[in-house]
Every structure is written in structure tokens, then in C-alpha cells.
Amino acid sequence: MKGLILVNAYTQSEHELNQPRRIMAELAGLGVPCDLRRNNFVPAWVAGDIRSDAARGYDFCVYLDKDRYVPRLLERTGMRLFNRAQAVEACDDKMLTHIALAGIAPMPATIPAPLCYTAGAPLSEGFLGRVEDILGYPVVVKECYGSLGMGVYLAHDRAQLREIAARLQGKPHLFQKFIAESAGRDLRVIVIGGRAVGAMRRTSQGDFRSNAELGGRGEAAAPDPAVTAICERAASALGLDYCGVDLLLSADGPLVCEVNSNAFFGTFERVTDINVARAYAEHIVSTMQGV
Ligand SMILES: Nc1ncnc2c1ncn2[C@@H]1O[C@H](COP(=O)(O)OP(=O)(O)O)[C@@H](O)[C@H]1O
Ligand SMILES: [Mg+2]
Known part of the structure; x- marks a missing residue:
């Protein structure tokens, strides 16, 4: 049995490679060798059917990236991914x-923000009012794709809520009850x-x-x-x-x-x-x- 450990194509720091290396060492200790690779070698693509020449020979993949396409392609070739593509998404x-x-x-009460196609158009006061009625203040505003706490904000009143919502307009985000x-x-x-x-x-x-x-x-x-x-x-x-x-x-x-x-x-x-x-x-x- 042989595994592929995939990390993000742009991973540079030693710190980020620590986790995949630890998993690789433990798998090796259980008698399962793995290759650790950045997701930058075209593991799979579509040409009529799915081609995955570079991923052939691996029985499974420990997928430590969040890219959405490669894992879906690899699963279509029958490879088992840890975690599975749909779960990561x-x-x-x-x-x-x-x-x-x-x-x-x-879970805390959560409301999705509407998607905006037209930059600059303000979110309606009616929508902000509903958010306010349902969730109260202060209210948490979160980017749907944030991590490390960096896309999580707190609005204390309508003016702050309006301002944060305007700033995040181009990104998927949500409003959530603040658990004080x-x-x-x-x-x-x-x-x-x-x-x-x-x-x-x-x-x-x-x-x-x-x-x-x-x-x-x-x-x-x-x-x-x-x-x-x-x-x-x-x-x-x-x-x-x-x-x-x-x-x-x-x-x-x-x-x-x-x-x-x-x-x-x-x-x-x-x-x-x-x-x-x-x-x-x-x-x-x-x-x-x-x-
Ligand atoms: N609804 C909330 N009420 C109170 N604190 C929150 C709430 N949502 C998030 N937090 C705080 O913010 C942190 C980051 O939020 P989280 O949703 O985990 O985003 P991230 O992906 O950036 O870690 C949480 O670990 C928690 O301490
Ligand atoms: Mg978190």
C-alpha cells in the first residue's frame, strides 16, 4: 500500500510542512510509505475522460489542501481521499x-448574507433590520471562507453592521448570534x-x-x-x-x-x-x- 500526501501548491514554510511530515512518519511507522507533494504537478485533469497519470500507483491520498477540483477528479478515478472532497468543501x-x-x-442562529453582483449597491435597510431583530447586538459577522479568526468581526449597532456588510459585499459572508x-x-x-x-x-x-x-x-x-x-x-x-x-x-x-x-x-x-x-x-x- 502506498499513499500520497498532498499539500497546497504554494506551501513554503517549514511550519506548514510539519503536520504532513508528522502524518507521513506515523504512516511509515505502520509500514505504509507515502510521498509528500505540493499540489502543483497536475495530479489530474480532464481530457474527454479524467487523466491522472502522475497520481497512478497511489492507493489513497491524505488531502491537506482545500483546493476543490483536484480532489473531485482524484475521487472520480476511484482513489480514497482522507478527507473526502465533499467533506472538505x-x-x-x-x-x-x-x-x-x-x-x-x-449551533448559534445564523443568517446568510445575500450574494451581490453589482459592486457598490448597499444591502437593504430592511435586511439589516431583520438581522438586528433576529440576532440582536452585538452581532457577529463572518466571512464564509475565513480562518485563523481573521474573517470574524463584531458589530455593535446598525452603523457598524452596515459598514462591515458593505466591506464584505464581494465575499460570501454570514451574520451570527454573538454568544456573550x-x-x-x-x-x-x-x-x-x-x-x-x-x-x-x-x-x-x-x-x-x-x-x-x-x-x-x-x-x-x-x-x-x-x-x-x-x-x-x-x-x-x-x-x-x-x-x-x-x-x-x-x-x-x-x-x-x-x-x-x-x-x-x-x-x-x-x-x-x-x-x-x-x-x-x-x-x-x-x-x-x-x-
Ligand atoms: N457567534 C459567536 N459568539 C461568540 N464568539 C464567537 C462566535 N463566533 C466565533 N467566535 C469566536 O471567534 C473565533 C473564530 O471564529 P470561527 O468561526 O472559529 O472562525 P475561524 O475559522 O476564523 O477560526 C471562535 O473560535 C470564537 O472564539
Ligand atoms: Mg475557528
């Missing part, structure tokens, strides 16, 4: 994640092969976003059964082999904030002492062996 777009999990996992009790803290749970392997509490001083990249500090946490059940349900509904679920801690219980198909596990491994790369490698090998 559903997680990459926060609004699609919320739609997929509606009725399956508790959870400001500056959340819970990151990693789920592999349908099982929650551990949890990390993240706390930030002075910012409502608790992302590690914005200064949030992580510490090991014991996920209670309610949290575990929500995360496992969410991962399974999205068809994920591996993910990091971010939960907000509301007065009414945990709420799914977002699901990361490509969650970094460096900080998580350090603070929890859980070998995430090995757990993922074991899941991949047992899946491929049909166990």
Missing part, C-alpha cells in the same frame, strides 16, 4: 457547514474516524476570538459526554475522517461554531499529550485495510 464554507448540520448539532458567555473562550475537539480523541480549551485575553493565531492560549480539557456526542455527530454528518470542531460554551450548553477539516494539531498535541498524527495514521490504515 462543506467545512471550507462556514455557511454550508451550518446548513449541513442544521437539525443535527446545536463564550467571548474569549472556546473548546477545540479533534475527531478521528468518528471518535473524539481529546479536547483543548482556548482562552484569549482582550479579544472575543480565541484563535491561537490571535493569542488564544490552549490547555487540555476533558470533554464531557454531551460535547463528545455533538462533535462525533457533526463529524459523521459531514463525512469527515479527521476534523477539529470549535465549540462555543453558551449558557444553554455547547454550540458548534465551526468545523475545520484541515485543523492544525501542533498546539493540540503539545498541550494534551495526545498523538493526533498516530491516531489519524491508524484510522487511515484500518480504513484502507477494510477493518
Whole structure:
């Protein structure tokens, strides 16, 4: 058995190569060699049928990119991807994640912003008024494709809401109820092969976003059964082999904030002492062996 580990075509930093190298080493330890490659060698294309000469000889692919086309092409050739193409797409777009999990996992109330084709046309005051009525203030505004906390904003009144909505007009975005009790803290749970392997509490001083990249500090946490059940349900509904679920801690219980198909596990491994790369490698090998 041989695997292909694909990372983004433009990956440069050693830091970003850390995670694929860890997974590769654990797979090698289980007797499964892999090639680690950037997604920049034309792994597959369409010429009448699908051509994938450069990807031939691999039994599976650990897909650590978010590009949407190559994984769909590779799956059409019969290759098994970890995670699957559709699961990566559903997680990459926060609004699609919320739609997929509606009725399956508790989440904060969320409203999609309408798509704008005509630059400069303002969003109607009627729409902003509905957002205000349903979600109240302050209200969270998020870019659907944001990550590391960088596309997440807070509006305190109609003027700020109007201003942020105008700024994001050209990008898919959403409006979401602000969970005040959870400001500056959340819970990151990693789920592999349908099982929650551990949890990390993240706390930030002075910012409502608790992302590690914005200064949030992580510490090991014991996920209670309610949290575990929500995360496992969410991962399974999205068809994920591996993910990091971010939960907000509301007065009414945990709420799914977002699901990361490509969650970094460096900080998580350090603070929890859980070998995430090995757990993922074991899941991949047992899946491929049909166990
Ligand atoms: N509705 C919300 N209420 C309170 N805090 C939130 C809410 N949504 C996000 N946050 C905070 O902002 C952080 C980043 O939001 P998230 O949706 O996870 O985006 P990203 O993909 O950028 O990490 C979360 O980890 C959480 O701390
Ligand atoms: Mg997040």
C-alpha cells in the first residue's frame, strides 16, 4: 500500500510542512510509505475522460489542501481521499457547514448574507433590520471562507453592521448570534474516524476570538459526554475522517461554531499529550485495510 500526501501548491514554510511530515512518519511507522507533494504537478485533469497519470500507483491520498477540483477528479478515478472532497468543501464554507448540520448539532442562529453582483449597491435597510431583530447586538459577522479568526468581526449597532456588510459585499459572508458567555473562550475537539480523541480549551485575553493565531492560549480539557456526542455527530454528518470542531460554551450548553477539516494539531498535541498524527495514521490504515 502506498499513499500520497498532498499539500497546497504554494506551501513554503517549514511550519506548514510539519503536520504532513508528522502524518507521513506515523504512516511509515505502520509500514505504509507515502510521498509528500505540493499540489502543483497536475495530479489530474480532464481530457474527454479524467487523466491522472502522475497520481497512478497511489492507493489513497491524505488531502491537506482545500483546493476543490483536484480532489473531485482524484475521487472520480476511484482513489480514497482522507478527507473526502465533499467533506472538505462543506467545512471550507462556514455557511454550508451550518446548513449541513442544521437539525443535527446545536449551533448559534445564523443568517446568510445575500450574494451581490453589482459592486457598490448597499444591502437593504430592511435586511439589516431583520438581522438586528433576529440576532440582536452585538452581532457577529463572518466571512464564509475565513480562518485563523481573521474573517470574524463584531458589530455593535446598525452603523457598524452596515459598514462591515458593505466591506464584505464581494465575499460570501454570514451574520451570527454573538454568544456573550463564550467571548474569549472556546473548546477545540479533534475527531478521528468518528471518535473524539481529546479536547483543548482556548482562552484569549482582550479579544472575543480565541484563535491561537490571535493569542488564544490552549490547555487540555476533558470533554464531557454531551460535547463528545455533538462533535462525533457533526463529524459523521459531514463525512469527515479527521476534523477539529470549535465549540462555543453558551449558557444553554455547547454550540458548534465551526468545523475545520484541515485543523492544525501542533498546539493540540503539545498541550494534551495526545498523538493526533498516530491516531489519524491508524484510522487511515484500518480504513484502507477494510477493518
Ligand atoms: N457567534 C459567536 N459568539 C461568540 N464568539 C464567537 C462566535 N463566533 C466565533 N467566535 C469566536 O471567534 C473565533 C473564530 O471564529 P470561527 O468561526 O472559529 O472562525 P475561524 O475559522 O476564523 O477560526 C471562535 O473560535 C470564537 O472564539
Ligand atoms: Mg475557528
